[in-house]
Amino acid sequence: MKWLFFLRKIPLLIAFPICSGDFDKSxxxxxxxxxIKEEFRExxxxxxxxxxxxxxxxxxxxxxxxxxxxxxAMQHIEAQTSFGPRSPQYxxxxxxxxxxxxxxxxxxxxxxxxxxxxxxxxxxNLWVSSRVAQKKSNTLIMLGxxxxxxxxxxxxxxxxxxxxxxxxxxxxxxxVAVLIEIAKHLHKKPPKINVDLIFFDxxxxxxxxxxxxxxxxxxxxxxxxKYRPTAGIIIDMxxxxxxxxxxxxxxxxxxxxxxxxxxxxxxxxxxxxFKDTRGGVIIDDHIPFLEVGIxxxxxxxxxxxxxxxxxxxxxKFCSASSLDQVGRVVLDFxxxxxxxx
Ligand code: 1BN
Ligand code: ZN
Numbered sequence: 049m050k051w052l053f054f055l056r057k058i059p060l061l062i063a064f065p066i067c068s069g070d071f072d073k074s075x076x077x078x079x080x081x082x083x084i085k086e087e088f089r090e091x092x093x094x095x096x097x098x099x100x101x102x103x104x105x106x107x108x109x110x111x112x113x114x115x116x117x118x119x120x121a122m123q124h125i126e127a128q129t130s131f132g133p134r135s136p137q138y139x140x141x142x143x144x145x146x147x148x149x150x151x152x153x154x155x156x157x158x159x160x161x162x163x164x165x166x167x168x169x170x171x172x173n174l175w176v177s178s179r180v181a182q183k184k185s186n187t188l189i190m191l192g193x194x195x196x197x198x199x200x201x202x203x204x205x206x207x208x209x210x211x212x213x214x215x216x217x218x219x220x221x222x223x224v225a226v227l228i229e230i231a232k233h234l235h236k237k238p239p240k241i242n243v244d245l246i247f248f249d250x251x252x253x254x255x256x257x258x259x260x261x262x263x264x265x266x267x268x269x270x271x272x273x274k275y276r277p278t279a280g281i282i283i284d285m286x287x288x289x290x291x292x293x294x295x296x297x298x299x300x301x302x303x304x305x306x307x308x309x310x311x312x313x314x315x316x317x318x319x320x321x322f323k324d325t326r327g328g329v330i331i332d333d334h335i336p337f338l339e340v341g342i343x344x345x346x347x348x349x350x351x352x353x354x355x356x357x358x359x360x361x362x363x364k365f366c367s368a369s370s371l372d373q374v375g376r377v378v379l380d381f382x383x384x385x386x387x388x389x
Contacts, residue, residue, distance in 0.1 A: 118372030124225035133213035135199035154235035190280035193223025194251030222287035280344035287366035294327035303343030
């Protein structure tokens, strides 16, 4: 596919010079964890040659009432930001954040740490499996978000602030907050399909030094060549009071069925933060999956809010209602899958 070739060139096209960060202090935080040996997980074959409805297993008009609490999701943002920035130069905050996420995941779910080193940086992806339906369903949906934060507020209007790290209430903590609450919901109301939740590290260090965006998800895809979920959704920057989520460019092109399913869920859930318009070209954690043919959609606020990559990315601009809408739409999408499709 021609566009896939183009997609690989995008990081070069958007690259612009920014001072490199000081990552020499970055300690091996992941060494503090006992390394969990990764087990091979049964891969689910990617479904080809099916119609839109067959691929998505959508049944039409069943409207589930979805139990998702945006106010509790706000508390997860509060907790994460209380640890400080979660970028490579803050290993203690990173350790605390990983511990926090782990502590919030229901005990019925399995957790694996995927530790990696790329460009001289240590990273940890946290992989949660809620394979309740494992024996009954071949469908596996991957929900992902990044848990790291940007090491420099390089879009701050005040140039004296641009070396200060971003706190990442929206850009980092909001996606984690939604995934934690989704995990709790799935524990209480298990779906008929398998769901994985992956918290990616090192997403947000692109164009700082020689680093790229989405390094953690890229390492994950590279090191798990047999991991082939049916489809996936990446959630990023979803708490702003003026949240608007259009249909991200590459997601529309490469995962149109997932886009249609999500926007149908948005209609059912009356989630007006979802807009029926084409969004921007975003290099996020969905790209490494798209590159290997897995249809993954990026749900992201666009055009980016003013707080993006600035010192203003604090909980002050977040809203429980925005988190609530995103959580309900993703859960509606998951529960709409037909049994054993
Ligand atoms: C998302 C949040 N991203 C960074 N913070 C990805 C991105 C990459 C967005 C390039 C715009 C351009
Ligand atoms: Zn960012």
